[in-house]
Amino acid sequence: MPFSKDGSLIVGKIDQLPANAYVISGMASGGMMQGPGAGQLLADMICGCPEAKKTLEPADPNRFFKSL
Numbered sequence: 001m002p003f004s005k006d007g008s009l010i011v012g013k014i015d016q017l018p019a020n021a022y023v024i025s026g027m028a029s030g031g032m033m034q035g036p037g038a039g040q041l042l043a044d045m046i047c048g049c050p051e052a053k054k055t056l057e058p059a060d061p062n063r064f065f066k067s068l
Helices: 028-046 050-059
Strands: 010-013 022-025
Touching: 010 028, 010 050, 022 028, 028 050
Parallel strands: none
Antiparallel strands: 010 022
16 A cells, blocks of 8 residues: 555655656555545646645645655
């Protein structure tokens, strides 16, 4: 199952990879239900929607790289 290290979703841009590298992961068995909504939120965030950006802050993939 695709669980994240901390058990939370991973959705957003990965700053440590080449430009425009985005990920949606960590949904485990809930991916079929959560995937479409996460995809819509990510698309909205990429288009500059401030509400989507705020909603996805806890899922920021860069949280795993801050301690490096």
